[in-house]
Each structure stands twice: as C-alpha cells, then as structure tokens.
C-alpha cells in the first residue's frame with residue numbers, strides 16, 4: 001500500500017477528495033527516465049508531471065513551458081531566495097528546480113504527481129515528504145548508459161563526460177530508494193513502474 005503524502009500547507013483541501021500522492025523518479029542521466037515518463041503520461045493522462053525550471057539551454061526541439069521553464073542563473077537564484085522551489089540542485093553545471101506551489105496544489109487536489117529529478121533533489125523530497133514513493137531507475141550496464149547518452153546526440157562531449165562521471169556516484173545511491181527498476185527492456189521497465197504506481 002502506498003503511503004499518503006503528509007503535506008503541511010496553508011492551501012485548503014477538498015474534503016470529498018482523497019489526498020494526492022507524490023512520486024519521485026530518479027536515476028542517472030541517459031538511463032531513460034524522460035522516455036519512460038512520456039510513455040507513462042500517454043498511457044495515464046490523469047498523472048500530473050511537474051515541469052521543472054532550469055538554467056540549462058534548450059536542446060533542439062525543446063519548448064519553454066513544456067519540457068522545462070528555461071531561465072537565467074540570476075533569476076533562478078532569486079526564486080531560490082524567495083522559497084519558490086520544493087527542491088532544487090545543481091547538476092552538470094546547471095540549476096534545476098521543482099516549482100513548489102504548482103506541485104503542492106496538484107497533490108492537495110488529489111492528483112498523483114510525478115517528479116523526474118536527479119539524486120540530490122530526490123533526497124531533498126524524501127527528507128521533506130517521507131510518505132512519497134521513490135523509484136530509482138538503473139541502467140543494465142555503464143556501457144549501455146554511455147551508448148544511450150551518446151546515441152541521444154544532444155549533449156556536448158564535456159556534458160557527456162560530466163554526466164557519466166556523476167552516474168558512477170548516483171547508482172551507488174540506488175538502495176536508498178523504495179523501488180529499483182532496471183531499464184533494460186523498455187516495456188518491462190514501464191510495466192514495473194505502473195505496478196508500483198497503481199498496485
């Protein structure tokens with residue numbers, strides 16, 4: 001049975017609605033989190049995917065407000081100072097953060113909310129919301145992880161090296177999470193996430 005999110009907030013809850021749930025999906029860059037999320041959202045449009053804020057430059061085809069909210073470092077730092085993030089972290093030279101208000105409102109209105117974020121942010125969420133379900137996605141091997149990041153063809157060589165180096169550290173943290181799923185066969189991994197969310 002999944003735990004109910006113990007949110008403390010000044011926002012009001014609809015008493016007739018069941019409380020929402022918060023789910024954290026993490027794992028190293030290139031493991032397939034985003035691809036899994038897209039399939040999950042297609043199959044379960046009732047899920048709420050939190051669009052993050054980042055200082056990273058948009059990749060070709062990425063749309064502001066859909067993939068991320070792309071902002072400057074100074075604006076991001078201002079939002080941090082204003083307490084606008086539920087969690088935030090610096091990853092591979094850029095800031096990433098989860099907008100606080102939108103996520104809390106969705107959870108309080110009864111939605112199942114998924115955050116697809118890196119390790120430090122996932123740890124912050126687990127500390128703030130012990131009732132959140134946390135899922136760690138593992139690659140079948142580091143060789144395969146490197147092939148996926150390179151095959152994606154969207155990061156500079158420098159960014160790839162940073163992400164792979166960071167991945168070595170991140171996978172060591174997998175045991176901290178409620179559920180570990182190896183994304184080898186895509187459909188199998190997707191079904192394992194669905195089983196965790198909807199059991």
Ligand SMILES: Nc1ncnc2c1ncn2[C@@H]1O[C@H](COP(=O)(O)OP(=O)(O)OP(=O)(O)O)[C@@H](O)[C@H]1O
Nearest residue numbers: 028029030031032033034035148152183184185186
């Ligand atoms: N099970 C799989 N088998 C083979 N390729 C996969 C699998 N899952 C995802 N991929 C591919 O791996 C690449 C990286 O996937 P994706 O961008 O979703 O990773 P990510 O974890 O979201 O990365 P980041 O954290 O950097 O955003 C993509 O080209 C995707 O199509």
Ligand SMILES: Nc1nc2c(ncn2[C@@H]2O[C@H](COP(=O)(O)O)[C@@H](O)[C@H]2O)c(=O)[nH]1
Nearest residue numbers: 029052088089091096097098116117118121
């Ligand atoms: N802590 C957070 N991490 C986030 C957030 N949004 C995305 N991410 C993670 O950052 C890395 C890199 O993403 P990329 O799009 O540049 O490849 C990846 O692990 C994402 O899951 C966030 O709001 N907070």
